[in-house]
Amino acid sequence: MSAAADFIDDSLQYESTEERAEDYERRLGDALEFYGASVGAIRGTIRNASRRYPELQHDAITALASELWARPVFERRLAAVVLLQSNLKLLHISDLTRVEGFLRSAAVQDLADPIAVDVVGALLLRLNEQDALRARAVLERWAVSESVWLRRAAVLVHLPAFRKGEGDEAGFRRTVRLVTGAQDGRVEEVEEAIRILREARGS
Structure with a gap:
């Protein structure tokens, strides 16, 4: 591992407890392994890593996220999400390819949702018109994917804009049509995401 990844991994294990790891497994299932570090400890670890390795820029940040993932x-995967959240200003539209891989293998909602809302959704708010069109094409592909996490993400990425009062009503309705028309589209994970967005829109 890189020095930064080693530092993060060591810190997460140091902050872990067996009791919390068991609690995570009861709540989230056994699709992942668990160290037992709290969310606060994960965020603190990423802050400390940013201070320790201030020279990290776009390529190093995204590579580190992949290394953690x-x-x-x-906890490593949530640290990767927090790392991307913390460096949102460095991210590009081309990073959606990497993020798509994360979503496909997210395994649990507690990883998939913050990627969708706090990484992709927040990134969409920063895009210029040309990049927004490129992102729309990517998200429409997600909306009809066989991956439930990509379909759920295609809905949830609209949330930050609606929270700011800048939501794209036509875009949201188009996404709903796509996800509900996809094979196995009407699953609870996707239906729940649609309900969340409708509540955010006040309808």
């Missing part, structure tokens, strides 16, 4: 450990 590579092992199916919940």
